[in-house]
Amino acid sequence: MKLIFAGTPEFASVALARLLAAGFQVPLVLTQPDRPAGRGMKLQASPVKQLALEHHIAVAQPRSLRLDGKYPEDAAAAREAIEAAQADVMVVAAYGLILPQWVLDVPRLGCLNIHASLLPRWRGAAPIHRAIESGDTETGVTIMQMDAGLDTGDMLLVERLPIRSMDTTGSLHDRLAVLGGRLIVEALEIAACGGLTAQKQPAVGVTYAHKIEKAEAAIDWAAPAETLARRVRAFNPFPGAATALAGEAMKVWAAHAEDAASGRAPGEVLAADADGIRVATGAGVLVLTELQRAGGKRLAVGDFLRGFALAPGQVLAAAPSRMEGR
Numbered sequence: 001m002k003l004i005f006a007g008t009p010e011f012a013s014v015a016l017a018r019l020l021a022a023g024f025q026v027p028l029v030l031t032q033p034d035r036p037a038g039r040g041m042k043l044q045a046s047p048v049k050q051l052a053l054e055h056h057i058a059v060a061q062p063r064s065l066r067l068d069g070k071y072p073e074d075a076a077a078a079r080e081a082i083e084a085a086q087a088d089v090m091v092v093a094a095y096g097l098i099l100p101q102w103v104l105d106v107p108r109l110g111c112l113n114i115h116a117s118l119l120p121r122w123r124g125a126a127p128i129h130r131a132i133e134s135g136d137t138e139t140g141v142t143i144m145q146m147d148a149g150l151d152t153g154d155m156l157l158v159e160r161l162p163i164r165s166m167d168t169t170g171s172l173h174d175r176l177a178v179l180g181g182r183l184i185v186e187a188l189e190i191a192a193c194g195g196l197t198a199q200k201q202p203a204v205g206v207t208y209a210h211k212i213e214k215a216e217a218a219i220d221w222a223a224p225a226e227t228l229a230r231r232v233r234a235f236n237p238f239p240g241a242a243t244a245l246a247g248e249a250m251k252v253w254a255a256h257a258e259d260a261a262s263g264r265a266p267g268e269v270l271a272a273d274a275d276g277i278r279v280a281t282g283a284g285v286l287v288l289t290e291l292q293r294a295g296g297k298r299l300a301v302g303d304f305l306r307g308f309a310l311a312p313g314q315v316l317a318a319a320p321s322r323m324e325g326r
Helices: 010-021 047-054 072-085 101-105 127-133 169-192 225-234 301-307
Strands: 002-007 025-030 035-037 042-044 058-060 089-093 111-115 138-145 155-162 241-245 248-258 269-273 276-280 285-293
Touching: 002 010, 002 047, 002 072, 010 025, 010 047, 010 089, 010 169, 025 047, 025 072, 047 058, 058 072, 072 101, 089 169, 111 169, 127 138, 127 169, 127 225, 138 169, 155 169, 225 241, 225 248, 225 285, 269 301, 276 301, 285 301
Parallel strands: 002 025, 002 089, 025 058, 089 111
Antiparallel strands: 035 042, 111 138, 138 155, 241 248, 248 285, 269 276, 276 285
16 A cells, blocks of 8 residues: 655654554655754754655655645645655644645545544644643544544544553653554555444534643642642643742643642742652642753752752742743
């Protein structure tokens, strides 16, 4: 089977690597244009582009696929490349561009999407973050037949995955990426034999995983400790939960909730030692165990406190999510 692959970040590159290892022909890869990254803000190729070039696969990086949009020349060139590839199917994973109907119609078997949720829960841009933030106990991967809607297509294969109590978006992402790579190979192998069965998504239970904004990282100490603990895990590694003391910002990378009444104002430090920084919240206590100062390294709480004095009675405040050295 010959396929076109469309994807951009690490989640997608794991799937592409699995498809190549399984022996599928991939004459063309679509990925986002190179973006500035790092301290020097130099243009950097996406993980999918890097992998494609290592395997000598042709790469197209249109800014849009809309023939009537802002970049019609990009879309026209991409259309020529897609049609020339004569692929049986297009596999899409976290590509980042909307596929217009003409793209969906070109491959014989259409376009299959690797989506990191149990559809119809968490359609949209940030399903992994939102599942952790909302306290879901399980997630999974859905292989979906794409249509013109936002993650509304028929489901082809679904596999569940438990969310562990200390999972971060980073750790859950890695497990889902591996699962997605395995599941898309299974789906294509079944499709080659004509055995895939499409199932409509349920009409109930639809939720949307809106894009993560940096402003969400600021810790609101008036929220319950359990909510804040989930947000710390959900925003690790991006954008990182943020707080401040006397105007100095810091990131909180690991924390857990204690169901204990403090009787203190939200944000007040109750204790600070190598076991954790205990902070009063709107309900319960949040125990901070891994932190980072602006421009510094992530440190376990004991090491962090050796260079940053905290004492009971001091009050932490919300901080801007932007920090140098993140």
